Amino acid sequence: MSETIFTKIINKEIPADILYEDEISLAFKDINPQAPMHFLVIPKKAIATINDIERQDCEVVGHLSWVAAKILKEHGLAEQGYRTVMNCNEYGGQTVYHIHLHVLAGKPLGWPPYSAKLKIE
Numbered sequence: 001m002s003e004t005i006f007t008k009i010i011n012k013e014i015p016a017d018i019l020y021e022d023e024i025s026l027a028f029k030d031i032n033p034q035a036p037m038h039f040l041v042i043p044k045k046a047i048a049t050i051n052d053i054e055r056q057d058c059e060v061v062g063h064l065s066w067v068a069a070k071i072l073k074e075h076g077l078a079e080q081g082y083r084t085v086m087n088c089n090e091y092g093g094q095t096v097y098h099i100h101l102h103v104l105a106g107k108p109l110g111w112p113p114y115s116a117k118l119k120i121e
């Protein structure tokens, strides 16, 4: 799989507003926030999409949700509620092909998400 901008963030080759890091994962603020609190939790292992998760990755993927809740609790945002989203491929709106858990908090969030217009040729 080709390297993404998230590999560069993991390797500290480009800056990010890091909230949490351990041997498995990294959490940092989204550069284009869609809520008062919007951060991404990524595995250090480069997995391109949800479709590429293998059985042995399940613990790593579950770890991302644990990190999300840990950060939200520390910021006093867990009890009021929040949303986690992992987009997959074109219809899911994925733009960076290194899986990442979006975590959106700090305001009431609408549901369902809107349809997007895709340029299909």
Ligand code: AMP
Pocket (backbone or CB within 6 Å): 005, 016, 028, 029, 030, 031, 032, 033, 040, 086, 087, 093, 094, 095, 096, 097
């Ligand atoms: P997705 O569209 O689900 O693949 O989400 C990719 C997310 O990565 C978007 O919300 C972007 O705003 C975010 N993003 C892209 N580059 C950076 C960066 N350098 N630092 C932080 N967030 C980024």
